[in-house]
């Protein structure tokens with residue numbers, strides 16, 4: 001699919017309810033499958049990635065049904081999964097394949113995990129390495145460093161793991177395997193990554209040990225079926241926040257946005273840049289904080305983004321790069337080498353496509369440098385099948401002098417299927 005985004009004639013105005021959080025939706029389906037009894041998931045994200053998780057869990061014998069306004073999951077307990085007859089296909093979803101690997105490490109049966117061409121390039125050793133330390137038998141290309149992965153699990157031993165990366169997928173995979181291990185499994189990270197797994201396991205009745213940069217779980221604890229309410233995804237909201245901040249005269253209200261502090265780096269950056277952002281109606285939904293956000297256009301100034309801020313906004317960097325092209329001064333993003341192993345190498349894909357549109361941007365070893373403020377012009381750009389690159393490029397079209405055409409935009413359905421409809425609504429079309 002190809003989409004052409006026309007420069008906005010007037011402003012962006014209106015109120016939106018952002019679709020459900022991708023990270024939380026995956027976890028809700030996975031944990032509900034392992035729980036005893038029924039669970040209901042409200043606000044589930046019907047994006048391609050989360051549908052891949054549903055399809056894998058169905059292949060593992062779980063009854064999952066789409067009801068009127070919730071997803072029904074009949075959990076079978078920690079040991080209720082059945083050996084799949086076919087390969088499990090995670091599609092484009094790193095969260096599916098990495099979290100599921102942790103669960104499969106605890107199963108005394110054989111399973112094979114595959115994904116699409118992007119997944120085939122992404123590192124799996126960061127997860128399969130520690131799972132092997134726990135005694136799971138894992139193999140795959142380059143001894144289990146890349147898909148396809150073959151996992152035969154069973155009696156696991158607990159580990160105390162010092163992760164070299166701040167990654168919630170790694171942490172979650174090990175903690176899930178830890179549910180099947182004897183003793184206490186602990187993961188310590190260089191910086192705290194998103195903590196949805198810890199919060200949601202607690203909602204399912206599991207007790208965890210949590211410190212600043214570590215989480216631990218004692219094996220053998222059962223999960224109890226429950227009701228989960230998924231907040232709006234701040235990573236999707238980020239694109240609309242950037243749109244509101246860069247299109248002159250705009251005023252956008254985003255309702256029910258997840259405000260988990262391990263995810264709100266984008267809010268900090270907008271505030272530091274001088275954006276006109278208001279956070280209203282802070283409340284809790286399930287175990288997660290949420291709020292309504294109002295963003296209005298304003299002039300912006302550059303920032304430096306590094307250190308422990310990086311894991312709190314890693315998925316928002318493509319959107320932030322667009323924002324930085326419209327900020328006065330030089331924005332520096334560093335310590336973000338994880339960008340290289342996302343759906344695409346997002347240092348390269350962001351920099352090269354933004355350059356095509358006239359941005360003054362350079363790649364660095366661990367991030368990028370953006371000089372603003374620059375006018376952008378129309379061009380045909382690639383998304384490389386990466387949902388967040390596709391959305392970032394589309395935002396450029398709103399403020400460019402001529403239309404921007406974005407290729408392979410079907411990928412946007414991975415996390416934000418209604419993205420173009422929402423943009424059209426805000427622009428009054």
Ligand code: S3P
Nearest residue numbers: 023095166167168169170314315
């Ligand atoms: C996710 C964790 C992050 C993030 C990804 C979703 C999760 O990846 O980039 O989009 O749901 O746990 P890493 O764990 O690799 O940092």
